[in-house]
Amino acid sequence: MGGIGICVEGDNSTQLPAVSDRAAEAISHFPNKMYAFIWRNWNLVDINQMSKVLETKPVNIVQIAKMMGLPQYVKPTWSIQQIYITLLRRNWHILPYSQLMTLTNLSDSELAQKLREDDFLYVKLGNIKPVCDAVHYSEPTKADIRKLARIAQVVHTDFGSTVNKPEVPRFAFINDLTHVDPEVNSQDNQKSRFELRYIYSYFGLFGDPLFDNDPNLYPDGLLQKLSRMGINGVWLHVVLRDMAPGGEAFPEFGKGHEQRLLHLRELVDRAKKYGIGVYLYMNEPRAMPKAFFKNRPDMEGVSEGDYSAMCVSNPIVHKWLTDALAYLFKEVPALGGIFSITGSENLTTCVSHGQFASCERCSKKTDTELIADVNSAMEEGVHRSAPNAKVIVWDWGWRGHQIAPDIISQLPNNIWLMSVSEWALPLQRGGISTQVGEYSISAVGPGPRAQTHWEAAQKRGLKTAAKMQLNNSWEIASVPFNPAMDLVAQHCWNLASSGVNGLMLSWSLGGYPSMNLLMSKMFDRDPLPSVDEALDEMARNYYGEKGKAFARKGWTRLSNAFKEFPYNGSVLYFAPTQIGPANLLRLKPSGYTATMVGIPYDDLKTWRGPYPADVFINQLQKVADGYTEGASMLQKAVTLAPNKHLCEVQQQARYAETIGLIYQSAANQSRFILLRDEWLDAKTSTVRKQELRNSMMEIVQKEITLAKKLYVLTKEDSCIGFEASNHYWFVPDDLIEKVISCRYILDELKSDHLNIMKNKI
Numbered sequence: 178m179g180g181i182g183i184c185v186e187g188d189n190s191t192q193l194p195a196v197s198d199r200a201a202e203a204i205s206h207f208p209n210k211m212y213a214f215i216w217r218n219w220n221l222v223d224i225n226q227m228s229k230v231l232e233t234k235p236v237n238i239v240q241i242a243k244m245m246g247l248p249q250y251v252k253p254t255w256s257i258q259q260i261y262i263t264l265l266r267r268n269w270h271i272l273p274y275s276q277l278m279t280l281t282n283l284s285d286s287e288l289a290q291k292l293r294e295d296d297f298l299y300v301k302l303g304n305i306k307p308v309c310d311a312v313h314y315s316e317p318t319k320a321d322i323r324k325l326a327r328i329a330q331v332v333h334t335d336f337g338s339t340v341n342k343p344e345v346p347r348f349a350f351i352n353d354l355t356h357v358d359p360e361v362n363s364q365d366n367q368k369s370r371f372e373l374r375y376i377y378s379y380f381g382l383f384g385d386p387l388f389d390n391d392p393n394l395y396p397d398g399l400l401q402k403l404s405r406m407g408i409n410g411v412w413l414h415v416v417l418r419d420m421a422p423g424g425e426a427f428p429e430f431g432k433g434h435e436q437r438l439l440h441l442r443e444l445v446d447r448a449k450k451y452g453i454g455v456y457l458y459m460n461e462p463r464a465m466p467k468a469f470f471k472n473r474p475d476m477e478g479v480s481e482g483d484y485s486a487m488c489v490s491n492p493i494v495h496k497w498l499t500d501a502l503a504y505l506f507k508e509v510p511a512l513g514g515i516f517s518i519t520g521s522e523n524l525t526t527c528v529s530h531g532q533f534a535s536c537e538r539c540s541k542k543t544d545t546e547l548i549a550d551v552n553s554a555m556e557e558g559v560h561r562s563a564p565n566a567k568v569i570v571w572d573w574g575w576r577g578h579q580i581a582p583d584i585i586s587q588l589p590n591n592i593w594l595m596s597v598s599e600w601a602l603p604l605q606r607g608g609i610s611t612q613v614g615e616y617s618i619s620a621v622g623p624g625p626r627a628q629t630h631w632e633a634a635q636k637r638g639l640k641t642a643a644k645m646q647l648n649n650s651w652e653i654a655s656v657p658f659n660p661a662m663d664l665v666a667q668h669c670w671n672l673a674s675s676g677v678n679g680l681m682l683s684w685s686l687g688g689y690p691s692m693n694l695l696m697s698k699m700f701d702r703d704p705l706p707s708v709d710e711a712l713d714e715m716a717r718n719y720y721g722e723k724g725k726a727f728a729r730k731g732w733t734r735l736s737n738a739f740k741e742f743p744y745n746g747s748v749l750y751f752a753p754t755q756i757g758p759a760n761l762l763r764l765k766p767s768g769y770t771a772t773m774v775g776i777p778y779d780d781l782k783t784w785r786g787p788y789p790a791d792v793f794i795n796q797l798q799k800v801a802d803g804y805t806e807g808a809s810m811l812q813k814a815v816t817l818a819p820n821k822h823l824c825e826v827q828q829q830a831r832y833a834e835t836i837g838l839i840y841q842s843a844a845n846q847s848r849f850i851l852l853r854d855e856w857l858d859a860k861t862s863t864v865r866k867q868e869l870r871n872s873m874m875e876i877v878q879k880e881i882t883l884a885k886k887l888y889v890l891t892k893e894d895s896c897i898g899f900e901a902s903n904h905y906w907f908v909p910d911d912l913i914e915k916v917i918s919c920r921y922i923l924d925e926l927k928s929d930h931l932n933i934m935k936n937k938i
């Protein structure tokens with residue numbers, strides 16, 4: 178997945194996806210969904226907004242929160258825009274569309290557009306809206322009050338006074354990262370082995386940031402910090418028809434483009450102060466609703482649903498693509514350049530999703546010609562106005578490795594060819610053979626695919642770039658960086674030795690200014706330091722002479738453990754390896770399929786991909802054990818570190834521990850599901866059921882311990898659980914809810930035990 182979407186300006190045709198006929202999941206540890214709603218939105222949403230949803234006074238909500246043992250109300254300081262994905266996900270099984278709209282302040286067409294156009298949002302929610310009845314306030318019944326008292330008792334017994342201790346507010350990292358340090362020299366990028374090192378914002382908003390002039394896209398403090406790490410490029414997504422007028426052919430285009438260009442110019446000028454160029458992500462031309470082609474039938478290409486491609490084999494479309502980019506680069510000539518994806522993501526050209534044979538014009542050409550042609554059209558436009566801007570052609574989604582050299586041979590002379598470094602690396606994990614797709618830190622690139630493509634490009638005299646994830650990957654993205662430093666250093670060394678000219682260091686995840694990023698800068702100098710030399714120097718700089726050896730040992734332990742990660746696309750996208758202990762255990766199967774980096778449910782079959790369950794669990798356990806041990810070594814190193822970098826080294830130790838807890842929980846959850854399924858099986862004997870029940874109870878206890886540990890870490894660090902395209906996967910109160918749910922399950926299992934005993938008697 179790449180996939181950064183954007184709202185379609187002025188397109189009100191989008192409708193909400195139909196509600197399915199599937200019942201929403203029960204949330205049995207609360208008396209009913211009103212209580213679940215209050216728990217899950219408490220201190221995330223303004224209480225007045227919650228009141229509107231429940232159609233009651235705030236005082237009634239405060240009263241119930243108190244009865245459940247929730248901490249005191251603190252008015253949220255963030256906007257709905259920063260957190261609506263978190264809200265949609267946690268209320269998806271609680272509220273119907275109408276109340277989701279009230280909660281998030283979105284109209285039906287705005288919500289529909291976000292579901293369709295944001296980064297695969299509706300897919301992340303499972304491509305299904307469960308049936309939810311409206312939730313309104315009603316006074317607690319006597320039975321409710323008894324259940325609420327039990328909840329409050331769990332909160333009190335398991336968490337005590339920590340619940341009311343202040344936590345670092347969510348999004349506090351924005352304040353830290355936007356702070357400009359007057360002491361630091363702003364431009365620190367003069368000399369580099371890599372001509373280009375570019376990255377995405379750690380916390381930029383999705384949607385239309387240039388139109389809205391999002392202050393958090395690239396604030397000065399972040400640019401300064403990135404610059405210190407050797408970054409000299411940042412990127413953002415735009416939709417070309419929103420950035421330039423459409424001329425006579427497309428008068429509908431360009432609405433609001435002046436405003437966007439104004440904000441873009443301002444960003445380009447600011448970034449320049451820090452030696453950073455701004456790059457635009459091009460996934461063009463975007464498909465248009467079918468109605469758009471009513472008077473332009475010869476421009477309509479292949480269709481998907483209600484949308485059709487603008488056929489680039491039509492000369493008018495071709496010319497628009499070139500002219501629009503020429504206009505954009507004439508208006509903002511100091512832009513760094515563009516990078517393109519032409520074989521994937523949104524429907525763009527007729528060949529973008531492979532079905533070009535059904536276009537009468539494109540079917541006369543080959544797929545390689547079509548891909549080369551759209552890239553040439555864009556290159557011509559950019560270089561007409563800005564001859565020195567970089568045009569980076571990304572091979573992402575070009576089907577089959579054989580066609581890439583063919584495309585490369587047809588590309589213009591002055592482009593760069595970018596390839597995902599680790600792609601197609603062969604792997605053996607737990608005896609299972611697999612291959613890296615992308616998003617891997619556990620497998621160290623470059624792999625054979627990138628090497629073949631770079632070689633073909635270099636032969637033609639083209640410059641090359643490697644796409645890599647230096648901070649984190651979908652292997653785990655709920656911490657801003659993964660301190661498996663030996664793997665990171667090895668990858669940087671490999672690329673420094675490979676002759677590539679540039680690095681793209683992140684997709685939408687992984688933009689945090691961290692030690693991981695700095696590692697790529699360690700290999701700038703001549704002669705090239707060895708991996709060990711670079712790691713030693715980094716350890717000495719951050720942990721001091723005394724802490725160095727412990728830090729190195731810790732990093733190596735983490736790196737060796739991470740090499741055991743059960744890598745596979747299915748594991749990456751569906752396993753509970755982002756949300757960890759915040760994913761609830763289910764005593765009854767949910768029946769729902771895990772969603773892409775969204776809601777894992779209890780869908781072990783999808784989580785584990787090609788790995789047999791026992792192998793999957795074993796591999797997760799190895800990673801968890803290694804991270805627990807590695808984190809202890811880093812904690813020891815932290816005690817010896819000088820004060821200068823205390824914050825950074827504490828973060829490293831904290832994230833190592835967090836990763837350990839999350840993988841441990843994923844292993845626990847998987848074990849629980851296996852036991853539960855056997856326990857529920859009618860064929861299982863009563864004696865065996867007793868054993869299973871005891872084992873399940875042990876796992877539930879372990880999950881309680883993990884949730885409590887992660888609660889403490891999450892409360893002291895606002896980065897934990899956050900990723901830009903998913904907002905917060907979890908917040909501290911979710912870990913309390915996990916414990917409430919675990920205690921509920923234990924009560925149920927105990928009563929099951931009593932039932933069995935009674936039956937025996």
Ligand SMILES: [Zn+2]
Nearest residue numbers: 488527536539
């Ligand atoms: Zn076509």
